[in-house]
Amino acid sequence: MTQQFRITLLPGDGIGPEITAVAVDVLKAVGVKLDIQFDFTEAPIGGCAIDATGNPLPDETLETCRQSDAVLLAAIGGYKWDSLPRAQRPETGLLGLRAGLQLFANLRPATILPQLINASSLKRDVVEGVDIMVVRELTGGIYFGKPRGIFDADGDQRGVSTMAYTGTEIDRIGQVAFEIAQKRQGRLCSVDKANVLEVSQLWRDRITALSNNYSDVELTHMYVDNAAMQLLRWPKQFDTIVTGNLFGDILSDAAAMLTGSIGMLPSASLGATGPGVFEPVHGSAPDIAGQDKANPLAQVLSAAMMLRYGLNQPKAANMIETAVDTVLNQGYRTGDIMAEGMTIVGCTAMGNALLQTLAE
Ligand code: IPM
Numbered sequence: 233m234t235q236q237f238r239i240t241l242l243p244g245d246g247i248g249p250e251i252t253a254v255a256v257d258v259l260k261a262v263g264v265k266l267d268i269q270f271d272f273t274e275a276p277i278g279g280c281a282i283d284a285t286g287n288p289l290p291d292e293t294l295e296t297c298r299q300s301d302a303v304l305l306a307a308i309g310g311y312k313w314d315s316l317p318r319a320q321r322p323e324t325g326l327l328g329l330r331a332g333l334q335l336f337a338n339l340r341p342a343t344i345l346p347q348l349i350n351a352s353s354l355k356r357d358v359v360e361g362v363d364i365m366v367v368r369e370l371t372g373g374i375y376f377g378k379p380r381g382i383f384d385a386d387g388d389q390r391g392v393s394t395m396a397y398t399g400t401e402i403d404r405i406g407q408v409a410f411e412i413a414q415k416r417q418g419r420l421c422s423v424d425k426a427n428v429l430e431v432s433q434l435w436r437d438r439i440t441a442l443s444n445n446y447s448d449v450e451l452t453h454m455y456v457d458n459a460a461m462q463l464l465r466w467p468k469q470f471d472t473i474v475t476g477n478l479f480g481d482i483l484s485d486a487a488a489m490l491t492g493s494i495g496m497l498p499s500a501s502l503g504a505t506g507p508g509v510f511e512p513v514h515g516s517a518p519d520i521a522g523q524d525k526a527n528p529l530a531q532v533l534s535a536a537m538m539l540r541y542g543l544n545q546p547k548a549a550n551m552i553e554t555a556v557d558t559v560l561n562q563g564y565r566t567g568d569i570m571a572e573g574m575t576i577v578g579c580t581a582m583g584n585a586l587l588q589t590l591a592e
Pocket residue numbers: 323326327481
């Protein structure tokens with residue numbers, strides 16, 4: 233029987249539309265093979281939504297997302313909107329989407345592909361075999377804590393942001409992380425700043441208490457400054473990392489760069505129920521937008537994550553991941569991952585190579 237899924241596409245800004253087009257073609261090709269039908273609905277978010285409606289996350293966009301089985305997002309933002317007031321920035325639309333769909337768990341894998349090992353700025357023996365999953369809390373912490381604002385303070389100004397977590401918020405992201413670690417190598421490193429911050433002390437206490445329910449997972453704790461250092465010194469010590477919103481933002485970029493190109497990395501944002509959002513870790517790259525130079529592989533791998541974590545279609549996810557592996561083995565490279573002896577291709581040609589592989 234044909235399976236049907238409603239997918240909301242949020243191509244966003246910059247290279248977003250080009251890489252989304254490739255991901256859609258790939259999904260359709262896999263759908264034909266496995267008898268899955270995708271009904272795509274496109275909606276604006278970010279800069280293009282600001283231009284069209286004045287709002288980076290129009291109500292209709294959020295509603296369309298809520299009505300779907302999963303959301304495939306590309307990237308938002310660009311120079312054009314950088315100086316608008318905060319409420320009208322593209323980033324505010326992204327944060328609104330995360331909050332609106334209650335996507336508290338952000339999964340950011342950083343896996344070194346053997347074909348791209350020379351793209352890393354670190355030595356081969358340091359990065360070879362690295363396979364890390366960063367589980368970042370996404371709807372709490374300093375990104376959303378109150379009070380916040382810029383206030384007058386006795387003739388001076390005072391900028392305030394608040395890092396706060398409730399026990400419940402820590403437990404629910406902790407549970408997700410322990411369960412992911414169980415399915416991986418069974419090692420979980422919780423990252424905090426408990427030597428200085430009360431919010432981190434609570435984080436550490438709650439994660440430690442949770443670990444009693446997961447005797448098959450080995451839990452360690454690390455301060456965030458040390459974690460940044462250890463990621464660069466010997467990344468293979470990490471399997472699964474769980475951390476708060478701000479630390480996760482920073483550490484996931486560092487982990488991503490171990491792989492050499494941020495252009496290869498997908499991510500998933502999940503809530504307790506309802507649709508998840510799947511998006512590449514990279515941004516909208518306005519400098520190369522519309523030139524057919526973008527690397528669509530992170531977007532395509534985000535579609536694979538959508539199939540695996542959002543729609544429970546592991547076979548289809550594997551098929552896409554294998555196709556990506558194959559085109560890399562065939563030597564196809566976009567500019568960001570180009571190396572000597574390889575064949576440089578644009579975004580469309582990379583997409584065609586994937587379709588070719590999937591047709592075989
Ligand atoms: C990310 C980004 C966002 C964040 C920005 C664009 C708001 O850096 O997804 O990591 O800080 O969460």
